Amino acid sequence: MTNARPTVEIRAVESPAVKECMDRAKQAEREGRWADACALYEQLVRDPDAHAHTRLAALRWLGRAYLEQGNRAAAFDVLEAAVAAADVTGSPAAVAQALNVVGIVYQMGGDLDQAAAIYSAARSKAELAADAALIAMIDSNVGTVAMIRGDLRAALEAFRLSHLGYQALGLRNHEAQVLNNIGLAYVELGEFADAEGAYTEAARLFSEDGDIARQSDLAANQVQLYIAAKRYDEAQAGCEKLLNVSTDDAPPWRGDLFRHLGVIARERLDFAGASENLQKAERHAVETGDLLLRADVAEQQAELYWTQKRHREMLLSLNEAHALYAQLKASHRIAHVEKRHGALESRFLEIAGQWGNSIESKDRYTRGHCDRVAFFACVLADSMGFNARSLFWFRIGALLHDIGKIIVPTEVLNKPGKLTPEEWEIMKRHPEAGLELVADIDFPGDIHAIIRNHHERWDGTGYPDGLAGEQIPFAARILCVADVYDALTTTRSYRPGLTHARAAEIMRSSPGQFDPQLLDVFLAWAETADIPGRPTPQRMAIFAGGGAV
Numbered sequence: 001m002t003n004a005r006p007t008v009e010i011r012a013v014e015s016p017a018v019k020e021c022m023d024r025a026k027q028a029e030r031e032g033r034w035a036d037a038c039a040l041y042e043q044l045v046r047d048p049d050a051h052a053h054t055r056l057a058a059l060r061w062l063g064r065a066y067l068e069q070g071n072r073a074a075a076f077d078v079l080e081a082a083v084a085a086a087d088v089t090g091s092p093a094a095v096a097q098a099l100n101v102v103g104i105v106y107q108m109g110g111d112l113d114q115a116a117a118i119y120s121a122a123r124s125k126a127e128l129a130a131d132a133a134l135i136a137m138i139d140s141n142v143g144t145v146a147m148i149r150g151d152l153r154a155a156l157e158a159f160r161l162s163h164l165g166y167q168a169l170g171l172r173n174h175e176a177q178v179l180n181n182i183g184l185a186y187v188e189l190g191e192f193a194d195a196e197g198a199y200t201e202a203a204r205l206f207s208e209d210g211d212i213a214r215q216s217d218l219a220a221n222q223v224q225l226y227i228a229a230k231r232y233d234e235a236q237a238g239c240e241k242l243l244n245v246s247t248d249d250a251p252p253w254r255g256d257l258f259r260h261l262g263v264i265a266r267e268r269l270d271f272a273g274a275s276e277n278l279q280k281a282e283r284h285a286v287e288t289g290d291l292l293l294r295a296d297v298a299e300q301q302a303e304l305y306w307t308q309k310r311h312r313e314m315l316l317s318l319n320e321a322h323a324l325y326a327q328l329k330a331s332h333r334i335a336h337v338e339k340r341h342g343a344l345e346s347r348f349l350e351i352a353g354q355w356g357n358s359i360e361s362k363d364r365y366t367r368g369h370c371d372r373v374a375f376f377a378c379v380l381a382d383s384m385g386f387n388a389r390s391l392f393w394f395r396i397g398a399l400l401h402d403i404g405k406i407i408v409p410t411e412v413l414n415k416p417g418k419l420t421p422e423e424w425e426i427m428k429r430h431p432e433a434g435l436e437l438v439a440d441i442d443f444p445g446d447i448h449a450i451i452r453n454h455h456e457r458w459d460g461t462g463y464p465d466g467l468a469g470e471q472i473p474f475a476a477r478i479l480c481v482a483d484v485y486d487a488l489t490t491t492r493s494y495r496p497g498l499t500h501a502r503a504a505e506i507m508r509s510s511p512g513q514f515d516p517q518l519l520d521v522f523l524a525w526a527e528t529a530d531i532p533g534r535p536t537p538q539r540m541a542i543f544a545g546g547g548a549v
């Protein structure tokens with residue numbers, strides 16, 4: 001999705017020399033030679049033979065070229081001059097055009113509130129000038145801002161206005177481009193019939209216009225619609241057709257096609273085919289420096305590993321996708337990255353929880369332990385001032401803290417009596433075994449420390465490293481309090497769950513085990529908190545009578 005940009009035809013009134021300069025500048029833009037484009041636009045701005053309108057337009061184009069070069073400060077300077085110069089001419093249309101480009105600069109810099117405000121001012125001026133084409137263009141840009149914010153209904157409303165405007169003017173190609181954006185918004189909303197309607201109409205208009213490049217862009221978007229609607233045969237056919245389209249320059253969606261083919265293969269349980277295509281897409285993304293495609297591929301790769309129950313590789317891919325989305329979010333140039341990042345984080349939590357639970361399923365007495373420990377640990381971490389970002393990674397670590405138990409035989413985990421020294425040795429290896437599983441995943445935060453050091457003791461007699469006091473990573477000390485509290489208050493193979501009062505008494509009488517400050521804060525909270533399922537004297541009585549707690 002791109003912003004609608006001025007396409008006003010002003011060449012007709014110019015001398016051949018000025019026309020040639022404009023053509024060379026546009027050619028430089030098309031070829032991505034932004035420095036050359038800037039130099040040519042500067043020449044046009046200063047050219048006394050050029051018409052005033054052309055010089056003003058060149059000032060706007062210069063601002064846009066600076067922006068493409070990544071020089072926002074220069075872009076703002078030039079555009080400010082463009083707005084002032086337009087104001088002097090007394091032409092509301094010229095002011096509106098200049099403001100529209102200023103809006104684009106704010107939008108691309110991630111300042112969406114400011115962009116929306118500037119578009120609104122631009123629209124008022126365009127209305128004053130009764131410039132219907134400009135109004136339609138600004139409406140389309142307003143829709144783009146709403147898409148980036150993830151406000152799809154507002155985006156649709158703005159795109160519809162823009163569509164009506166272009167339709168009334170008979171600007172078929174512009175109409176089709178807006179219909180394409182409408183289709184994208186409907187796909188995001190899961191309203192596939194409406195999306196298909198918009199794409200079909202856009203395809204008809206592009207075909208009437210003979211715009212082959214945009215027809216292909218549209219077909220690539222349609223493939224995404226088919227995948228979202230689980231119409232895999234049509235999606236596959238669409239990909240194959242597009243791969244056979246020969247183009248001189250590589251279209252931006254080419255790498256996406258391999259990703260789509262990977263997803264289609266995965267949904268059809270053809271894991272080898274899925275892996276092969278996702279690797280092709282990744283290579284394409286790395287070669288072209290396409291961060292969004294890399295993030296999307298990593299996310300799909302994670303889903304492929306999940307389907308195959310390859311948890312470690314799955315978390316590795318998910319972590320990669322997460323880091324890439326975080327980078328993209330900072331750029332604000334891609335529609336609804338914020339929303340996708342949020343959705344990915346939910347998936348991350350879900351998968352970490354499921355992996356943790358898959359270990360618990362070996363141990364019938366600790367079912368739900370990971371979720372409860374993560375909850376208790378997050379309450380304590382929150383009280384100790386962790387921010388939301390740190391809490392997210394802390395929760396992932398808490399969910400995964402016992403994954404090393406995969407090496408402990410089920411009969412040892414479920415043994416009702418005391419463990420033999422040999423069995424205890426195996427059990428004590430689980431923190432290191434857990435760390436080995438995730439060692440090559442470059443998690444942010446203290447996840448590695450939580451997994452390795454959650455059985456250290458404040459007095460230095462814990463395992464595996466025998467760390468003492470503040471040598472023990474803070475996150476691991478928090479986890480230790482939460483872990484033991486849950487172990488005591490839930491039923492185990494060798495005893496029923498204890499009440500809060502009894503658990504608190506035991507933990508307080510074990511002064512060498514916990515960070516005393518953390519223990520105080522946690523027990524003060526747990527004493528009054530309403531914790532679902534926690535043993536109470538009434539529940540204990542039921543247990544004593546043979547009922548389940």
Ligand SMILES: [Fe+2]
Pocket residue numbers: 401402430454455
């Ligand atoms: Fe543990």
